[in-house]
């Protein structure tokens with residue numbers, strides 16, 4: 001019997017808070033009922049009602065090859081048949097660490113954890129342990145997972161210190177977290193342990209770093225003796241084979257990864273020079289551990305994914321992203337809507353505004369103008385799934401053919417006609 005999404009949502013809400021295990025999935029920012037996925041393959045997901053969607057969510061990034069890639073599924077099956085967790089080291093962990101070390105200049109040593117949240121949380125602990133300092137600087141609108149320290153809110157001023165970003169996060173937990181505007185190099189003093197940044201901000205729509213911003217940030221950290229942390233949970237192995245640090249030729253002190261490096265299984269990692277990483281237990285005094293860390297299924301899925309990502313794949317991703325960006329711009333230019341499509345390599349976002357925002361203050365009014373919500377629903381009704389929130393980006397995968405991109409553009413032209421303020 002086919003169970004309707006509506007019914008599943010009601011059932012889910014009875015036993016799972018809000019019916020979901022991560023808030024954005026609830027459609028609370030776009031309204032309506034989420035589709036409950038039954039299965040997925042390549043560029044598509046199908047819901048329990050049997051509706052097919054061309055998927056630009058792709059699990060928010062991990063599925064760069066598209067869903068259910070045969071090589072990834074085979075790697076997972078093969079790993080699973082050998083047992084699913086041991087509490088002892090495996091060769092698979094070495095292989096994936098070696099792959100990351102090989103691809104990213106500056107990385108010598110990698111520690112695997114179970115999520116991006118764990119990666120950034122521990123990167124901060126490492127930075128504090130190394131520098132013996134306590135202050136952390138983060139940028140407003142950059143998301144680094146949900147650890148207490150990083151759930152700090154921005155005030156309206158230039159820099160805000162110690163404002164909790166969530167109920168349940170006491171001000172004491174964010175006392176040492178300073179929140180500053182993206183794209184402006186903050187003052188960094190001798191009390192700052194680390195500055196953490198998404199090198200390309202991809203959790204407030206897509207906001208590109210201004211030319212020189214990351215380089216200047218690196219220099220400012222160096223002269224203050226603070227460590228620079230690149231949160232590459234999205235940009236890592238998506239922006240290029242060496243992520244954002246290669247793309248911009250800026251070498252941070254610590255890198256954080258997640259998403260792609262687990263090929264769709266729960267994973268995270270942080271990485272640095274061998275010297276920095278030696279501060280971690282068991283060689284150093286910064287404690288960190290994990291029962292399921294370096295899980296063999298996740299390692300196998302991540303390795304299978306990275307093995308299929310070479311230069312031609314990045315070129316292809318960038319070419320379909322360009323095609324999508326140009327097509328959307330043209331489609332929308334024929335309507336009364338204003339749109340800008342920020343794009344960095346294969347990363348792409350949508351803002352319904354005339355000007356590209358440079359920071360969260362500028363993003364907020366655009367994201368809240370209601371047009372994304374209308375666009376989202378128009379697309380979904382026609383079988384194209386975008387992220388159910390205006391602060392996300394699109395994740396075209398290697399399974400998205402040029403034909404599918406063109407289909408997306410055609411559908412978008414229909415949708416914008418419908419939502420144009422003057423209803424052309």
Ligand SMILES: *Cc1c(COP(=O)(O)O)cnc(C)c1O
Pocket residue numbers: 114115116117118120143144145146198203231232233234258259267268
């Ligand atoms: C998704 C994300 C995280 C958090 O990763 P989880 O695996 O969801 O904990 C951290 N940083 C960035 C930039 C992300 O996009």
